[in-house]
Amino acid sequence: MTEFGKQLGPVETGIPGLVLWELPVHGDSRGWFKENWQREKMTVLGLDDFGPVQNNISFNDAVGTTRGIHAEPWDKWVSVATGRIFGAWVDLREGPTFGAVFTAEIDPSRAIFVPRGVGNAYQTLEPDTAYTYLVNDHWSPEAAYTFLNLADETAAIAWPIPLSDVEISAKDLAHPRIADVTPIAPRKTLVVGSNGQLGRALRAELGDAAYIEYAARADLDLSSNLSRARRWREYDTIINAGAYTAVDLAETPEGRVDAWTANVTGVAALARVAAQNGVTLVHISSDYVFDGTLDRPYREDDSVCPLGVYGQTKAAGDAAVATAPKHYIVRTSWVIGEGKNFVRTMASLAERGIDPRVVDDQIGRLTFTDDLARGIVHLVRSGAPYGIYNLTGGGEPTSWADIARTVFELTGHDPARVTGVSTEEYYASAAGPVAPRPRNSVLDLAKIASAGFDSPHAEASLRAYLAE
Missing domain, CATH: 2.60.120.10 (Jelly Rolls)
Known part of the structure; x- marks a missing residue:
């Protein structure tokens, strides 16, 4: 009864x-x-x-x-x-x-x-x-x-x-x-942009289990009807590790179209799929959504105010992702991973006896893709509250010139060979368009620390990266 x-x-x-x-x-x-x-x-x-x-x-x-x-x-x-x-x-x-x-x-x-x-x-x-x-x-x-x-x-x-x-x-x-009985496997995780530097780090972190899928740009056309691309209810998480990142090229007419297509139109398509199917969407954002004028680290709830086209597209992409009920927007800065990057360039210049001029009025922290991948996986697997999280390397903020001097020192060269210059001086003779850069790229890490992830010290990660 x-x-x-x-x-x-x-x-x-x-x-x-x-x-x-x-x-x-x-x-x-x-x-x-x-x-x-x-x-x-x-x-x-x-x-x-x-x-x-x-x-x-x-x-x-x-x-x-x-x-x-x-x-x-x-x-x-x-x-x-x-x-x-x-x-x-x-x-x-x-x-x-x-x-x-x-x-x-x-x-x-x-x-x-x-x-x-x-x-x-x-x-x-x-x-x-x-x-x-x-x-x-x-x-x-x-x-x-x-x-x-x-x-x-x-x-x-x-x-x-x-x-x-x-x-x-x-x-x-x-x-x-x-x-x-054949056990039911976990819901799938899809990493979009798997051939990029963060995508490769995520593959190393997540492994090659049958329920982890990796899609390069050619494998998933974000401009198509994504609702028919897969049985999305079989997916638990989509990690969007792909983006248009040619900051200066985005200031050209062709680059502007490409940046908006990749960073906004494609991202909005993923957000619709996530919202319609109860999928968690993880999206990588950037310090470029801010203008860099604050005299303190940027928090997750600070208003965005991008300076250039790239930053504008990243801010618009963030807004699209926020329409998915289950989302993590991970803002990061100064990303270093496999392939050509600032650290490798400085190490090569030091070895070849070239003394570089490096910008010294932009302040931030390096973020290594291995650390970024670990932080992303931590958010997803720990069930942290959905929303925006800053995730960069830890430690004291530095300038690009300071980082260059550290690279010279760690590779056995004289750091005094690096000359610090202003952003205006550095780009004065640039042949093409130059995107405006935020002078302050320091992101506050208190929120992700409260979620249980301790951001590795950027200099310690730099030492380990150079040692490899």
Whole structure:
């Protein structure tokens, strides 16, 4: 019999993500009423805003009707509209809780959130039971499903009515035992821009597991209809490591078009996909969204005020990403990774006996791609609150000239060979367009530190980089 007067609230089950919910049911002589799914109230209490797209009802006219055990590649919100069931759930996801079992009776005053990959089964305990469930993806024959036999000896589910005495389909009876089950792999992570310096660092950090995908620019056309490019509900995270970064070239008519196409139009397409499919979008931003006039480090909540085209496109891209409910905008500065970069150039000049003139009125911190990749992965895996995070190397800010002198010293050369000059002096004889640069590129790191990531000291990372 349905229990009236409960308080809405979750009950943990011991299986990660599988949460039983007590539902308030209001009844009188006419019958009863309940809010079976109420997004605002339930998300406040901790339920994931899982974005249901379909509501299904399975009507069962006889006591003992038994279905399962089915693990599907989407999340489910399960309850009953009439009647009562004995439910059984088995974790069939890769990981340490594979095979864990939870059972409970579900009547109209209860519901259960079943995360992707947890096997679901039930047995009706009353006639005319209407089993109802919301799902956050549409059924597809191409999707990956996993099944477990209802009578599996390892799961050892204590069915109230013996399986020999109930209605079961031949298909359910033929499902494998747990030793032969193919576990459901985690949702996929897609790294966009995988051939760039950050993309290569992310590959080194994330590895080559089957559920990690890497897409170079040629592999994913951001100007196409992305909604048809993949089954996006199978993805948990998109990391956008690609961008147009030719700062000076962006000031030309052709470069302006290319910068806006890559940094705004393409990014907005990713944001739409993420918003429509509940995917977490990680986007790399830049100190160039600021004009560099503050006399303190820039915080995440400071207003953007870009000076040039590149900075404008990065600020616009940030705004597009912020429309995705699950997003991390990672602002960084002075990035150093594989390939041609400032540090390698200075080391080469030192070795060849060339004494450089280097800008000394732009202040910031180096950020090495290995450290940046680790910080990004930390945000995603730790479940840090969504939003904007500054992520650069740590330690005291320095000028480009200071960094050049450190490179000379660490490579066994006289740092006095480096001459500091102003930005205006340095670019006075430039042949092409020169983008305005922020003089202060120092980003405040307090927020990411509070999220549990300790930014490595930039000079220590520089030493390690040169040693390699």
